[in-house]
Amino acid sequence: MVVRRAADTSLMDVSKIFSLLQPKEEGEGGGECEALNEAVGRDDAALLSELLSQESYAASINARSGWGVPVTPLRTAAARGHLRCLELLLQRGAEIDSLDVKAQTPLFAAVSGKHLDCVVALLKAGADPNGSRYNGCSPVLTAAREGDVDVLRELLRFGAEADVRPKVPEWASGASACRGPLYLAAVYGHLDCFRLLLLHGANPNYNCTDGKALGRMKQPKTVLEVCLRYGCGAEYVQLLVDFGADVYLPTLIIDKTTKQNEALLLLLRERVRPKTLMSQTRLAIRRHILSANKAAAVDSLDVPALLRNYLKHEAAGLV
Incomplete structure (x- = not known):
């Protein structure tokens, strides 16, 4: 019964994505949408306003056009960082969390492009800070990986999940599926993002709230272990200690051949110091x-x- 439910959910998700790939019916406003996207692409807010004042164009505000990945005008504005057009589209009722064929929202596109002003505008207008549940990645994961601390700060301020993890089918999930933004910030050496995530409640032990996913792994890696493995500085370990990480949790095999770096010595010292x-x-x-x-x-x-x-x-x- 559980397997059946999981399969149904998977098929529903796939259907949602492939529905975006269906060709538009005649009369759906493909030409109008192309004109809107062209105005946005040129960052011509005056032309965009003029077009949207006409009923046929206003009716196509959420239509998609373009080669490869058809997108809405709002998605184009977010991806290119054209704030004036983005704000105008929001004022005229553009669907804020519309998806492209990759299940990416306009907010995800703005985060990927590192357009802070567009990110803030979308969040203030009510965009979901966690992105789409159909997308394997998320705005927070992207910002943490790229080290964009200003964007990450805004996402967390508007309620994004600090322990979000990559979205993969249950049958394909493993250790990598439990490595959330805290792991990424450590591996890519983004100390400011690492600290910010901890300040907003990221779990200093596993950075994962999915007990089932953790239970399927024989030896899930703690954040401390990841920091030691990837040679993160002692400041990462110190932050984890300060935020309550279990210093006894990592299974460490230490012998004469183990490299005694500052981070490891700090961890060993904390194990014997209350x-x-x-x-x-x-x-x-x-x-x-x-x-x-x-x-x-x-x-x-x-x-x-x-x-x-x-x-x-x-x-x-x-x-």
């Missing part, structure tokens, strides 16, 4: 703050500014 009361209190308070935007929640606490900064990991002198 946490301070201040550090344990900070962890307990942060765990009880349910808000995704923990920084904003901490700022609302009626405590001295020095303690608020400490709760946001901005006052190392208190440790």
